[in-house]
Amino acid sequence: MAPDEIDTHPAVVAAGTLADDLLAPAAAEVDRTTVPRSHLDALAAAGLLGVSAPVAVGGLGAPPAVVRRTQELIAGADLSTWFVQIQHHTCAPMALDAGREDLARDLASGRAVAGIAFSHLRRRPARLVEAVPDGAGWRLVGDAPWYTGWGINDVALLGGATDDGRVVFGVVPAREQPGLTASAPMDVAALRSAVTVTLHLDGLRLRPDDVLLVDDVEAWARRDARPSANPVPAVFGVAESALDLLAARGRRRDEPAAVEAAERLRARVLEVKAEVHHLLDEVDPDAQMPRRLRLRARAQALMVECTTALVVAGAGASMAASDPAQRKAREALFLLIQAQTRPARSAALDAFAR
Incomplete structure (x- = not known):
């Protein structure tokens, strides 16, 4: 799909609206408390808890590129809410394959999370x-x-x-x-x-x-290894949202170095993301595993650079519990180990040791 087709897809528009109007404004409070069920209900009402579920059970059946973009937007706004809802998407296809259409429908609609x-x-x-x-x-x-x-x-x-x-x-x-x-x-x-x-x-x-x-178990493990060899969309969501905050902070403080850093880092993030999406969309999912793992590690390292730059730009204010910089940095730490396998860990350690 072309970028403009992705950005104008109803699911992506809905995710962007919820990210801007609900998730991001509440993220600091959620970080201090608990992900509210009302956040998940809002995602369900927009069809986003069934974004990847088959249309046959009431899901949106959105193309993979659209699903990825919705997950980037949700994660960039509030990673805690993203982490709760991302667990949900595994279950509906499995329920449908098992003949449990009733459960699949409840999951796709968000009636059950x-x-x-x-x-x-x-x-x-x-x-x-x-x-x-x-x-x-x-x-x-x-x-x-x-x-x-x-x-x-x-x-x-x-x-x-x-x-x-x-x-x-x-x-x-x-x-x-x-x-x-x-x-x-x-x-x-x-x-x-x-x-x-x-x-x-x-x-x-x-x-x-x-x-x-x-x-x-070996057949299951082969299927399970496919997605974990690639960076999760949340890595790009956290990185790009940190860069948005970095650029905004630089403009607000009239600090060109922060704006320039955001621009240079964004170019590198987009370059890696384009290569990742090429592998996801155009290459057999079992092929080029070493390359996938290297890209996963590069994406994670870039995410850490982006959130670190945001902390640096905020100086001492970044340490305040109310400042998004420290939250983004902690979110990046979490995504270094989320969905980690032994091969992914080895690739990441190799990348950080270079």
């Missing part, structure tokens, strides 16, 4: 959460280290590993119940307001209708 806990499956052969057969269903046993949106979302998509090399995914209500309890919210340096907890699974039962996928 999903969270996910399956990143621990990437640590194979370790099995932090075991899936044990239980008649026609399954039971989950173990600790899922990361679950975001506890107390905010409605359903939880959980993953476990069997002892014979399979993965099991099931969806349950996102609340404490027999076999499921949650830790206290994690005291983390960034995105505390997204309410991330550890889920303790003590024989949580997945009924047959709760199960959305049972698959070979």
Whole structure:
């Protein structure tokens, strides 16, 4: 799609409006408190919780370039809200593939908001959460280290590993119940307001209708590795929003060095983003993995440069809890490790050590 077609797509226009009028103005308060469900409801009302969901279940079925741009705008405005809602988009396609059209429709419309806990499956052969057969269903046993949106979302998509090399995914209500309890919210340096907890699974039962996928672990891992080899759109969203703030601060203070820094950094960000989008749109998703990982690392390093420049330009004022510079810097730190795999970590360490 041409850039003007992307920018004028109704989903992108809606995301930009919500980013400017709701998410960005409230971001400092959200950072200090908790992502409000009303933010997610506003995204749902605009169709953005179903932006990538199939039209058949009430989603927008937007092209990938449009989906990416909406995620950049949401993340650039408020990364905490972005992080809660990005978990949601995994669940509707899986529900539809499993024949759960009722659930897929609820998810695509935002009547139900999903969270996910399956990143621990990437640590194979370790099995932090075991899936044990239980008649026609399954039971989950173990600790899922990361679950975001506890107390905010409605359903939880959980993953476990069997002892014979399979993965099991099931969806349950996102609340404490027999076999499921949650830790206290994690005291983390960034995105505390997204309410991330550890889920303790003590024989949580997945009924047959709760199960959305049972698959070979290696087949699942190959599919899972595709998106994590590329930078998430939020990296560009945080970088570009930091540059917008940097340029505005330079103009307001009549400091040409800040404006010039924003322009030079933006050119570098756009160059990397164009290369990333070429790989995403025109190259087989399983091809050129080393190049993808290098670009992911470059994009992350540039994001850190952008947020660091914003901190520098603000001088001592950047340390105020009310100043967006320190929040952007913490958001960048978070995105260095979000959706991280061992290959991505190695590529990033190599890039930072050069």
